[in-house]
Amino acid sequence: MKIDAYAGTHIGRRRNNEDAFCTSDRLGLYAVADGMGGYEGGEIASQLALSTIHGFFRQNAEDHEVTWPYALKKDRTFLENMGDAATRLAHQTIKLQKEGALRSMGTTLAMILLEHQKKDTAKALIVHVGDSRVYLYRKQRLSQLTVDHSLYEQLKATGMTVPPLKAFKHGNVITQALGMEIELTPTLSTVTLEPGDRFLICSDGLTGPVSDDELQRLMTIGNAKQTCEAMIKTAYNNGGNDNITAIVLDVLL
DSSP, X not given: OOEEEXXXXXXXXXXXXXXXXXXXXXXXXXXXXXXXXXTTHHHHHHHHHHHHHHHHHHHHHHOTTOOOSSOOOXXXXXXXXXXXXXXXXXXXXXXXXXXGGGTTOEEOEEEEEEEOSSGGGOEEEEEEESSOEEEEEETXXXXXXXXXXXXXHHHHHTTOOOOXXXXXXXXXXXXXXXXXXXXXXXXXXXXXXXXXXXXXXXXXXXXXXXXXXXXXXXXXXXXXXXXXXXXXXXXXXXXXXXXXXXXXXXXXX
């Protein structure tokens, strides 16, 4: 299986960029984090999360006798246990750094882990916390693979009538983030890969100003690099105020 991935980020109209991304073809790791917390907390949290996750996977790839940080869950595959453990480790790492000016820092996470030892059973594990998202474009159809951990989605799940997200006053309130003083519950799902699949991992700085119809159109305009750059440019030109980060990931074979 061959992968073509391209990542980009833009500060938008903010004074600093609290988004971060990580791509590693060797590890099959692709992730976006959107930090929060004021001062430099958001930048530190997002970078700390991704460096911790990358380090975890690198260490496990190089040392098969490495000590596992959490007990394996018997109802999950090894890949799912890997994704869950890496996320929880990043969560704890951020919490240990929360003091002084950094006491309110945290970050979202949207991550794809590829398992492709066997070409006919190649899979992608999707892990997410917060409102950064993962999309799949397959056979001319765009699907959102993640559901935001947000007050908006929580209210929808109870059956309450809510306005469209863009009109919802508390649309930016999330219910989970790495570093929050709550029990973390990352959401995991698995997708069997097909040739021609295109994934998008992004922060809400992209999905806020860009509609689903625009995303669908942008998914078709070129290769991973062209598509990623066009998405970021569109989000900025649409008036987006937030940092904008995206990874476009193509499954070629």
